[in-house]
Amino acid sequence: METREPREPLTGAGGLSVLDVVVSFGGIRALEGVSVEVSPGEVLGVIGPNGAGKTTLFNVICGFVRPQSGTLSWGGKPLTGVHPARLASLGIARTLQGVGLFGGLTVLENVMVGAQRFRRARLPLAMLGLPWSDADERRLRDRALVALGRLGCEDVVDRLPGTLPYAVQKRVALARALACEPELLMLDEPAGGLDARELSELGDLIGSVGSSVAVMLVDHHMDFVVSVCDRLVVLDFGRVIADGDPSTVRQDPRVLEAYLGREAVQDDALRSGGAEDAHA
Amino acid sequence: MTSKLVGVFRGSTLLRSLAIVLVAGVVLIVVTDSVSSYRNLQIAYGAYYFCVLAGLTVLAGASGQISLGQGAFMAVGGYTFAKLNASPVGWSVFPSLSGAVAASILIGIPVGVAASRLRGPYLAGATLAFAVGLPALADKFPAFFGGENGLIVNPPIAPPWLGANFQLERWEAWVACAGALVVVFVLYNLTHSAVGRSWRAVRDGEIAASLSGLRVGRQQALAFTISASCAGLGGGLLAAVTQVASPGAFPLQLSLTLLAGVVIGGLGSLAGAVWGAALLVFLPNWTTDIAGSFSLSSNVSHNLPIAVYGLVLIVAMLVWPSGIQGGVRVIKRGAGSAIRSRRGRGSAEPATAASEATEPIADEEMNASHP
Numbered sequence: 001m002e003t004r005e006p007r008e009p010l011t012g013a014g015g016l017s018v019l020d021v022v023v024s025f026g027g028i029r030a031l032e033g034v035s036v037e038v039s040p041g042e043v044l045g046v047i048g049p050n051g052a053g054k055t056t057l058f059n060v061i062c063g064f065v066r067p068q069s070g071t072l073s074w075g076g077k078p079l080t081g082v083h084p085a086r087l088a089s090l091g092i093a094r095t096l097q098g099v100g101l102f103g104g105l106t107v108l109e110n111v112m113v114g115a116q117r118f119r120r121a122r123l124p125l126a127m128l129g130l131p132w133s134d135a136d137e138r139r140l141r142d143r144a145l146v147a148l149g150r151l152g153c154e155d156v157v158d159r160l161p162g163t164l165p166y167a168v169q170k171r172v173a174l175a176r177a178l179a180c181e182p183e184l185l186m187l188d189e190p191a192g193g194l195d196a197r198e199l200s201e202l203g204d205l206i207g208s209v210g211s212s213v214a215v216m217l218v219d220h221h222m223d224f225v226v227s228v229c230d231r232l233v234v235l236d237f238g239r240v241i242a243d244g245d246p247s248t249v250r251q252d253p254r255v256l257e258a259y260l261g262r263e264a265v266q267d268d269a270l271r272s273g274g275a276e277d278a279h280a
Numbered sequence: 281m282t283s284k285l286v287g288v289f290r291g292s293t294l295l296r297s298l299a300i301v302l303v304a305g306v307v308l309i310v311v312t313d314s315v316s317s318y319r320n321l322q323i324a325y326g327a328y329y330f331c332v333l334a335g336l337t338v339l340a341g342a343s344g345q346i347s348l349g350q351g352a353f354m355a356v357g358g359y360t361f362a363k364l365n366a367s368p369v370g371w372s373v374f375p376s377l378s379g380a381v382a383a384s385i386l387i388g389i390p391v392g393v394a395a396s397r398l399r400g401p402y403l404a405g406a407t408l409a410f411a412v413g414l415p416a417l418a419d420k421f422p423a424f425f426g427g428e429n430g431l432i433v434n435p436p437i438a439p440p441w442l443g444a445n446f447q448l449e450r451w452e453a454w455v456a457c458a459g460a461l462v463v464v465f466v467l468y469n470l471t472h473s474a475v476g477r478s479w480r481a482v483r484d485g486e487i488a489a490s491l492s493g494l495r496v497g498r499q500q501a502l503a504f505t506i507s508a509s510c511a512g513l514g515g516g517l518l519a520a521v522t523q524v525a526s527p528g529a530f531p532l533q534l535s536l537t538l539l540a541g542v543v544i545g546g547l548g549s550l551a552g553a554v555w556g557a558a559l560l561v562f563l564p565n566w567t568t569d570i571a572g573s574f575s576l577s578s579n580v581s582h583n584l585p586i587a588v589y590g591l592v593l594i595v596a597m598l599v600w601p602s603g604i605q606g607g608v609r610v611i612k613r614g615a616g617s618a619i620r621s622r623r624g625r626g627s628a629e630p631a632t633a634a635s636e637a638t639e640p641i642a643d644e645e646m647n648a649s650h651p
Contacts, residue, residue, distance in 0.1 A: 062491065088493030096491070102484035105477065112474075113481045117493045119474055123502070129293035129469030137474060138291075176492070 014075045015039040015214055016061065016184055021070030023056055023238075030056040032238040033070070040183065041211040045229035045246070046218045049258055052235040054218040055097075058188055061216075062087060062094055074184070088117045093182035097189045099169040101161040107172050108157040111144035114176035118143060147179040148172070151205065167198045174205070185209060187217040191224045203228045226250060234258065297468040301461045308457045317449035321521070324449070326557045327456035328517035331463045333542050333553040333560075335510025338467055340539075341548020342476055343503035344483030345395060349407030351535035352414040353508040356384045357515030358525035359418070362431035365520070373436045373455055377516045384512020385505055392504030396497040411535040415527040430526020433519050456517045463510050467550060470506070479503050533586065540589050544596045546603025555604040563588060 016038045023031040031053045038044045046054050059065040061072060063084040072079035074090060082090070093114070101110050121136040148154055151171040161169050170190070177185060190206075191199055199221070206215055206228050219225050225232065226246040234242040234249060236258040242249045249255055289295050312320050336350050357380035363369065364376040371379065391410060398406055418425035425431065438451035470476050481489040482499045490496050519525040541560045546552025564585045571581030600607035 064487075083495075084487075084490045085493055085495045087491065094491050096488060100485060100488045102481045102488065104480055104484050109477055109480075113477060113489070113492045113494070116474060116478070121474070123475060126473035126475045127466050127470055129297050129465075129473070131292065131294065133469075133473050134291060134293055140474065180492070 014183060014212075015042075016079075016216070017073045018057070018061065019071045019073075021057075021060055021067045021072070023053075023060060023065055023067050029238050031060065031067070034235070034238065034240055036233050036240070036243075038184065038214040038216050040214050042231060043206060043215040043217070043229045045225040045232045046216065046235060047220070047222070047225055047232060048235035048241075051237075052258075053238040054235055055188065056238075057235070058094065058186060058216075058218060061186065062092070088114075088180045088182075091181070091183035092186065093177035093180045093184070094186035095173050095177050095188055095190065097192070099161065099166070099173045101169060101173055101176070103160065103162055106158050106160060107148065107153060107164070108141070108144055110161065110172060111147055111176045111179045112137075112140045114179035115140045115143040115147070117180050143181075144175075144179050147175040150178065151175045166193050167195075170194065170202075174202075178209070183212060184214045184216065187215065187219075189219050190217055191219045191221040199224050222250070293469055293472050296472075297465050300468060301465050304464065305457070305461055308453075312450050312453045312457075317447050320447065320449040320453040322561050324453040324456040324517075324521045326561045327453070327460040328514045328521060329538075329541070329560045330460045330553055330557040331514035331517060332511045332538055333545065333556045334460075334463050334467055334550055335507035335514075336538060337542045337545070337548055337550070337553045337556075338471060338476075338479075338510075339503050339507035340542060342471060342483065343479040343500055345500055345504060346400075346404050346539070347395070347407045347504070347507065348404050348535050348539060349391070349410035349414075350507070350511045350538045351530045351532065352407075352411045353384045353388060353511035354515030354518060354534070355415050355418075355525075355527075355530035356387050357381065357512030357517075358519040358529065359425060359431065359515075360384070360512070361516035361519040362433045362525040365433055366431065373520055377455075377459060377513060377520070380516030380519075381509050381513050384515070385509045388505040388508025388512070389501065392501035392508065393497070395504050396500035408532075408535070411532055415530050418527045426526070428527060430524050430529065431519075433523045433525060435523055436520050452521045456521055459513050459517050463513065464550060467506075467510070471550075475502075537586075537589055540593050544593055544603055546600075546605025546608075549603075549605045551608075552603050552605035559592070563592065 016036075018034060018036040020033045020035055021031050022029070022033055034053065034057060036044070036046070036057070046057060048054055056065060060067050061079070063079075063082050063086075066081065070080075074092065079090075087094070102113065105113070119136055119140060121130075121133040125133040145154070145157070148157060151174060153168065153171055153175060156164055156168060156172075161172060164172070170193070174187075174190070177187075187206075190202060194202060203224065206217070209215060217225070217229070229246055231244065232242070232246050232249040233240055234252070234255050236254075241254045241258060242252045244252075289299075308323070312323060315323075332350055332354060336347060339345050339347055360383035361376045361380040364371045364379040365373070369376075391407075395403055395406065418430065419427055422428075435448055436451060436455055438446040438448070442451070478489070478494050478499050479502075481492065482494060482496050486496045489499075515525075515530070518529065522529065537560060541556035542553065544559055545554070545556025567585045567588045568581065571584045576584070596603065600610075602609075
């Protein structure tokens with residue numbers, strides 16, 4: 001079943017490179033030699049059935065889970081063992097499953113926290129309330145307002161997230177990630193709980209983040225993933241079983257088998273090869 | 281022109297905090313000038329309680345950590361003050377107070393780092409152990425800490441330019457209020473800066489905060505240390521005002537009543553800390569008076585204040601879950617909407633005030649009415 005040859009890590013150029021990463025929890029192997037690359041300007045979708053290791057892969061990249069072996073590099077520099085709190089300053093932003101907003105902070109404050117990598121004033125200045133600290137706050141505020149404006153959330157800046165509709169909260173969460181001006185944007189189930197119109201808005205938005213930004217997203221919504229992503233990586237039982245452009249990947253017999261089971265595939269492949277309804 | 285000035289004022293944290301300190305300072309000077317020396321002493325008590333409560337309310341309200349060990353940091357401040365103020369060192373009041381703050385910061389950092397690894401009941405337990413254990417050190421080294429009797433502190437002497445007849449109690453009130461105003465200044469600035477926002481972000485979501493580049497443990501340790509320094513200042517002021525630093529001045533019960541005072545006053549708001557301080561000063565007096573008027577036995581009357589704290593805490597939580605300051609906000613809003621609806625042409629909706637009262641309150645001060 002070994003279908004892919006080991007890749008060379010990206011050298012020099014920007015982008016994320018995950019090479020032969022192995023993670024096991026107790027006796028369970030969550031990732032078995034996974035290699036994934038994302039380049040600037042590319043939208044990569046990571047899909048796979050439940051328990052395939054998608055979120056574990058995200059957690060490895062973000063430093064929440066340490067791989068037993070394998071290497072990570074970002075922009076040509078090693079990323080293995082980097083503390084999660086350093087990611088923002090390295091230009092990596094991630095949204096969480098659900099919304100993950102700070103419930104006691106207003107929308108504006110939430111997004112200002114996201115922009116805090118650009119903060120310059122230090123503790124003593126803040127303690128004395130000096131003008132440098134205020135100027136810094138104004139800069140963060142402006143950045144946050146730009147990010148919120150980009151997502152059409154200007155009208156709700158002073159509200160608490162809990163008082164807003166779910167879809168708006170998801171936009172705020174995305175604004176918080178964009179406020180740190182990431183070069184790698186990691187989206188964990190961005191489409192969850194959104195209706196068709198909101199999905200198409202989200203798709204446009206992901207398409208517009210810019211040619212210098214690499215996007216990596218995990219989602220179950222197959223239509224959305226296929227329409228938004230330039231490339232798909234399919235995980236199953238901690239292994240990469242397919243990697244390529246969306247139309248090829250969705251026809252791949254191994255992918256269909258992983259999603260639908262062997263017999264279902266035989267029935268289904270006769271039809272349009274649709275994995276649309278395969279919500280894992 | 282005036283609108284421009286208002287804009288500058290609104291945009292400057294420094295001007296706003298200075299204005300609060302200035303107004304409060306003038307009020308306190310006027311009040312301390314017009315009341316009896318006994319009342320001045322009570323103001324001094326209230327001021328040192330306020331220092332501790334303000335630090336604790338920021339810790340618990342903004343950063344979401346709990347501490348049952350503030351009494352121990354008060355002890356650190358109190359003993360440091362007594363040592364620095366006494367003969368071998370012989371520093372005057374304000375340098376000794378700075379020393380008390382420095383000592384509580386030095387002890388606060390390691391305790392805060394340890395605290396940042398603990399959550400909920402474990403944090404409460406660890407800080408409780410600290411409150412129990414630290415004052416006991418005074419018994420271990422009686423030659424240095426004066427054992428059960430503690431250290432005697434000389435009364436602070438008012439500077440001569442205030443006149444020969446300047447009352448001691450009034451000067452004590454001034455010293456304690458000066459400390460409280462420094463606390464107001466620092467905590468107001470901090471909670472209205474990126475630092476306060478970072479604390480609240482960490483409180484509401486550690487993973488999301490860390491993905492935004494915040495070091496969760498560091499933020500929590502910082503909040504803990506700042507709260508410890510406020511408690512140290514409060515303890516130093518206690519020693520200066522009561523003229524003694526002894527284990528009996530910092531019992532475990534003190535730490536518990538401090539937490540109760542913060543909760544009753546209104547978690548996370550500096551105004552709430554004022555209510556809490558007033559409660560800590562006046563409640564024991566009232567209960568003692570009540571106990572006296574019923575001619576209860578000393579066993580009952582000595583324990584009555586504690587029982588009343590418990591009762592007030594329960595009642596306050598039932599009536600005003602967000603503390604006295606939360607209640608004040610509800611009343612303010614209710615009055616505001618009543619005035620608005622009276623001014624408006626249409627018939628006033630009686631439900632407005634009530635429905636607003638039941639809404640979750642977004643604390644205007646530091647947003648700390650955290651469910």
